[in-house]
Amino acid sequence: MTALLQLSGITKTLTGQDEPRTILAGVDLTVHSGQSVAILGRSGSGKSTLLSLIGLFDRPDGGTYLLGDRDITRLPERKAAALRSAEFGFVFQRFFLLKHLTAMQNVAMALVNGQGWASRRQRRARVLAALDRVGIAHLAKHKPARLSGGEQQRVAIARALVREPRILLADEPTGALDAETGNLVVEVLRSATDQGCGLILVTHDQDHAAKMGRVLRLRDGVLA
Amino acid sequence: MSGQLRSALIIGVQGIRARKLRTFLSMVSLFLGVLAIVVVQAGSQVAERAMLADVELNSGKDGTAQLFVPSNPKVPQVLAETLTGRSDAVAMRSTSATIGEPGVRALNPGASPFEGPGAGGYGYPMTCDSQGNCTSGEDQSVPKGVAIEVRLTSLTGDVRQFRPYRQESGRWLDFDSAPSLAPRIVLNKQAAVGFQRYRVPAQMRIAGATADPTPQIIGVVDDGGYGAAAYVRQDELSNWVPSTTATAGTPDPRFGGGTSVLLSGAGTDVERVLKSRLAANGVDPSQLRTELVQSRARAASTLNLMRWIFLGMAALVLLIGVAAILNVGLATVGERVEEFALRRAVGTSRLLLAGIVLAETLLTGLFTAGAAIGVGALAFKIAVPLLGSGRMAFLRDLSFPWQAAVAGIIAGLVAGVLGGSIPALRAARIPIATVMRA
Ligand SMILES: Nc1ncnc2c1ncn2[C@@H]1O[C@H](COP(=O)(O)OP(=O)(O)O)[C@@H](O)[C@H]1O
Numbered sequence: 001m002t003a004l005l006q007l008s009g010i011t012k013t014l015t016g017q018d019e020p021r022t023i024l025a026g027v028d029l030t031v032h033s034g035q036s037v038a039i040l041g042r043s044g045s046g047k048s049t050l051l052s053l054i055g056l057f058d059r060p061d062g063g064t065y066l067l068g069d070r071d072i073t074r075l076p077e078r079k080a081a082a083l084r085s086a087e088f089g090f091v092f093q094r095f096f097l098l099k100h101l102t103a104m105q106n107v108a109m110a111l112v113n114g115q116g117w118a119s120r121r122q123r124r125a126r127v128l129a130a131l132d133r134v135g136i137a138h139l140a141k142h143k144p145a146r147l148s149g150g151e152q153q154r155v156a157i158a159r160a161l162v163r164e165p166r167i168l169l170a171d172e173p174t175g176a177l178d179a180e181t182g183n184l185v186v187e188v189l190r191s192a193t194d195q196g197c198g199l200i201l202v203t204h205d206q207d208h209a210a211k212m213g214r215v216l217r218l219r220d221g222v223l224a
Numbered sequence: 225m226s227g228q229l230r231s232a233l234i235i236g237v238q239g240i241r242a243r244k245l246r247t248f249l250s251m252v253s254l255f256l257g258v259l260a261i262v263v264v265q266a267g268s269q270v271a272e273r274a275m276l277a278d279v280e281l282n283s284g285k286d287g288t289a290q291l292f293v294p295s296n297p298k299v300p301q302v303l304a305e306t307l308t309g310r311s312d313a314v315a316m317r318s319t320s321a322t323i324g325e326p327g328v329r330a331l332n333p334g335a336s337p338f339e340g341p342g343a344g345g346y347g348y349p350m351t352c353d354s355q356g357n358c359t360s361g362e363d364q365s366v367p368k369g370v371a372i373e374v375r376l377t378s379l380t381g382d383v384r385q386f387r388p389y390r391q392e393s394g395r396w397l398d399f400d401s402a403p404s405l406a407p408r409i410v411l412n413k414q415a416a417v418g419f420q421r422y423r424v425p426a427q428m429r430i431a432g433a434t435a436d437p438t439p440q441i442i443g444v445v446d447d448g449g450y451g452a453a454a455y456v457r458q459d460e461l462s463n464w465v466p467s468t469t470a471t472a473g474t475p476d477p478r479f480g481g482g483t484s485v486l487l488s489g490a491g492t493d494v495e496r497v498l499k500s501r502l503a504a505n506g507v508d509p510s511q512l513r514t515e516l517v518q519s520r521a522r523a524a525s526t527l528n529l530m531r532w533i534f535l536g537m538a539a540l541v542l543l544i545g546v547a548a549i550l551n552v553g554l555a556t557v558g559e560r561v562e563e564f565a566l567r568r569a570v571g572t573s574r575l576l577l578a579g580i581v582l583a584e585t586l587l588t589g590l591f592t593a594g595a596a597i598g599v600g601a602l603a604f605k606i607a608v609p610l611l612g613s614g615r616m617a618f619l620r621d622l623s624f625p626w627q628a629a630v631a632g633i634i635a636g637l638v639a640g641v642l643g644g645s646i647p648a649l650r651a652a653r654i655p656i657a658t659v660m661r662a
């Protein structure tokens with residue numbers, strides 16, 4: 001069975017104001033359908049950098065990245081945008097909801113991105129289904145300002161799920177939430193894997209990590 | 225419509241609606257810029273009409289050829305025979321006529337106007353003989369009475385196709401009906417003032433006439449002239465002024481002398497036939513001059529210079545509008561960094577994102593242009609009837625020039641592109657990873 005995604009020997013060197021720093025020094029990672037992976041690591045160890053490579057926000061300097069059996073190590077930006085839309089769902093520490101749009105419109109944003117077209121009725125149905133999956137369909141008409149942190153993060157998760165991605169990437173999604181709400185959010189994310197979605201969760205919380213199928217640690221640019 | 229376009233439309237409208245005040249503020253200065261362009265365009269159109277309106281009335285529409293025929297006893301006969309019933313050539317000959325009490329001096333000697341500059345007489349008319357001895361002064365022995373002097377112009381056909389006299393009231397001369405024994409005359413506005421002011425008996429004395437006919441005044445036109453004038457059908461006048469009399473071929477020297485024939489264009493068949501017949505009747509061909517009316521071309525260079533100066537100023541105003549849009553656009557992109565990064569993260573392509581930002585300013589620009597054109601057209605509609613009286617009468621039949629609308633739309637588009645392209649490029653360059661990193 002082919003893996004959902006397979007990273008081998010991924011390297012990334014960042015060139016800031018100072019001398020270049022190697023953040024990733026040969027990362028190997030394989031994720032299968034329905035699997036969940038927790039990535040732990042000190043702050044600044046390169047977890048977000050790794051997720052941004054997996055999510056095609058950025059490209060690695062070296063190594064190979066296979067999505068299914070397709071080599072996407074050096075993908076042109078236009079195709080990367082299409083893959084981000086079709087294959088990935090993203091959840092961030094900050095929720096990144098647009099404050100002038102309702103929960104529903106925020107979720108629909110992932111459908112209104114120029115990649116294919118769904119009619120207003122189809123969009124509505126899919127958005128409501130996604131909001132229902134995270135348990136907040138009743139808040140569809142609310143704007144972010146009227147939602148609690150946990151509710152906002154669940155809107156963000158619905159936005160990540162609405163296109164039914166194959167891989168869900170979550171970068172410290174509970175970082176801004178209290179423990180109880182954090183548990184709820186992690187449970188919502190984990191339940192997505194029941195339908196065959198792969199999940200990579202970056203977290204500092206051992207308890208949350210323990211709920212994942214595998215726990216990996218990023219240290220000195222290598223996953224172990 | 226593709227998914228890209230539909231998405232762009234939704235996102236663009238959401239963006240504008242989320243920042244209504246800001247959009248409005250950026251529109252204000254652009255509005256003024258576009259309005260300036262529209263006003264300059266409309267204004268230059270009006271100025272051109274103003275410059276040409278008087279010329280059209282006095283010498284003729286552009287392309288009209290004017291043939292000057294010197295005096296000769298046989299000329300009226302030749303003109304009448306050649307031109308009667310034709311619509312592409314009309315002969316005009318002016319003479320003096322006085323309508324009113326017989327044996328008195330006219331109220332307006334020399335057909336001077338009753339109102340405006342020159343009212344009360346141009347001074348006493350001078351009469352000069354062929355040796356150049358002029359006798360000045362009015363014959364004081366004749367008492368002044370209720371009589372109005374006009375410059376009476378006889379026409380062989382409808383002259384309005386060449387000189388678009390504006391009907392003020394009543395009717396214009398009808399050249400199709402049978403000639404009437406009582407000559408029907410159309411007054412110009414200046415003559416009409418006199419007839420309105422005084423109770424003038426309907427008796428007309430015409431230079432060289434065998435008897436005094438009773439004219440019927442059938443209408444009033446604005447002919448652009450300053451003095452009192454009247455128009456009559458040549459065949460109705462010739463009942464009273466036989467073309468065989470010597471004076472009939474000698475028009476009043478005070479009114480320019482000679483006969484002029486207005487033709488639709490130079491070098492036509494009528495012109496050739498007319499010239500050869502005139503030559504056969506003793507008119508020296510070298511004295512037949514044809515002049516082509518080309519006022520538009522002559523006025524064009526002056527107008528163009530003015531238009532460019534004003535357009536230059538309007539462009540400066542527009543530039544300020546562009547700067548305002550650009551300023552707001554850049555600030556907005558700065559504010560929306562997270563939104564744009566997020567949109568790219570969920571799969572919106574760079575190109576589409578840039579397109580959306582550009583489309584938002586373009587929409588703003590077009591909408592502003594539409595508003596400015598609307599306001600300009602409305603102002604035009606209100607101002608024209610107010611201004612369009614008296615000397616500005618030519619404004620009455622002037623509609624809002626489409627060139628002004630086109631110029632406004634172009635200005636709005638240009639401002640949108642100029643003000644939107646830099647923010648669009650910035651938006652496309654936002655790195656997702658940096659913005660979304662936790
Ligand atoms: N744009 C950048 N240019 C240079 N260095 C960066 C940039 N972004 C992050 N870094 C550095 O890369 C390292 C890894 O960052 P990051 O992946 O965000 O770590 P983590 O998510 O594990 O806290 C940090 O030391 C950070 O300072």
Ligand SMILES: [Mg+2]
Pocket residue numbers: 047048049171661662
């Ligand atoms: Mg991080």
